Amino acid sequence: QVQLVESGGGVVQPGGSLRLSCAASGFTFSSYAVHWVRQAPGKGLEWVAVISYDATNKYYADSVKGRFTISRDNSKNTLFLQVNSLRGDDTAVYYCARESLGMVYFDSWGQGTLVTVTS
Amino acid sequence: QSALTQPASVSGSPGQSIAISCTGTSSDVGAYNYVSWYQRHPGKAPKVMIYDVSNRPSGVSDRFSGSKSGNTASLTISGLQADDEADYYCSSYTTNNTRVFGGGTKVTVL
Numbered sequence: 169q170v171q172l173v174e175s176g177g178g179v180v181q182p183g184g185s186l187r188l189s190c191a192a193s194g195f196t197f198s199s200y201a202v203h204w205v206r207q208a209p210g211k212g213l214e215w216v217a218v219i220s221y222d223a224t225n226k227y228y229a230d231s232v233k234g235r236f237t238i239s240r241d242n243s244k245n246t247l248f249l250q251v252n253s254l255r256g257d258d259t260a261v262y263y264c265a266r267e268s269l270g271m272v273y274f275d276s277w278g279q280g281t282l283v284t285v286t287s
Numbered sequence: 288q289s290a291l292t293q294p295a296s297v298s299g300s301p302g303q304s305i306a307i308s309c310t311g312t313s314s315d316v317g318a319y320n321y322v323s324w325y326q327r328h329p330g331k332a333p334k335v336m337i338y339d340v341s342n343r344p345s346g347v348s349d350r351f352s353g354s355k356s357g358n359t360a361s362l363t364i365s366g367l368q369a370d371d372e373a374d375y376y377c378s379s380y381t382t383n384n385t386r387v388f389g390g391g392t393k394v395t396v397l
Contacts, residue, residue, distance in 0.1 A: 203386065212290070212391035213325075213333070213376050218384075227384045230288045263332075272339070272380045273323035277332035 170194040170276045172264050177281030184254050184285070190247040190264030190278055198222075198242035201267040203274065204249045206260035206283075214260070217249065218267070232258075254285045291316065291377055291389035298395040304365040307392045309377035310358060315387055317358035321380035324353060324362045328373045336375075337362060364394070372396045 176188040190202070204216040217228045217238040226238050237250040247264050261280040268275040292310040299305040309316065309324075316322055320340045325333035335344055337353035340360060350365045360379075364371055377389040 205388075212374075213378075213388040214290070215378070215386040215388055218386065225384070229385060268335075268338070272319075272321040273335050273378070274325070274333065275335060275344075279332070 170266065172266065172276060172278035174262060174264055174278045174281035177262065177283045179284045179286060180254055181287055182255060182285055185250070185252045186254070186283060188249040188251065188262055188281055188283070190249075192245045192247065192264075192266075195266075197240075197245040200269060202240065202247045203265045203267060204236075204238060204247075204262060205265050205274075205277075206258075206262045207280075208257070208260040211260075216262070219247070251283065254283070256285050259283060259285045288381070288383075288385060288387055291379060291387055293375075293377060293389035293392045295390070296393045296395065298397055299364075299367045300397045301367055301369065303367050304363060305367060305394065307362045307364075307375055307377075307394070309360040309362070309379075309389045311360075311379055311387070312358055314383075315358075315379040315381040316355065316360050318382050319380050320355065322353070322355060322360040323378045324351075324360075325376045325378065326371075326373045327376065333376065367396055369396050 171193045203218045219238045235253045239248045263280045264278045265274040266276040324337040327333045340355045341353040
């Protein structure tokens, strides 16, 4: 079955960096666009970034543009999010989500990895 | 990229119908028929209930329906059941090739 497993979260100081990973299995990863979505404590879902199936197209939310970089390694079925210049309002659970093939909605989600930015 | 506007909470009694609105702009909800709705129970992953404004994935009850008028989309739940109690989020594709979510609506079954 489809599985998305995030890792790499942790506690980091303001200005710090982390690299989040999302390991995919149970489907042909290289055929799908995948997204990062986050949820801050007590808040709703916030879309972060998307990467096309072949990594040629990448788009970001204004709130993370220039600080976060989305990438993928199709040979390892893994999605990444490099998060730099972290701020307190980046504290959130970060989820990877698969976009349904040829469609515009999320059909599978991971369980999330928590990033806490605190001094 | 402002979040889509949803009511914070909606409630109804079992068997009743409720509607959740999702208001965006001409750059997102109004621009395309790419609005989707997600149900999220505490501690669980979001589940798509509606995609492309009004389409239901297989396995989703026909008690869930979606519509759109201008810059506002709506999710209607008819025959409200206890298990419908959850958070609901709308999402839209945008003219910048990004996505945007609504702030979420907590549905309470009285």
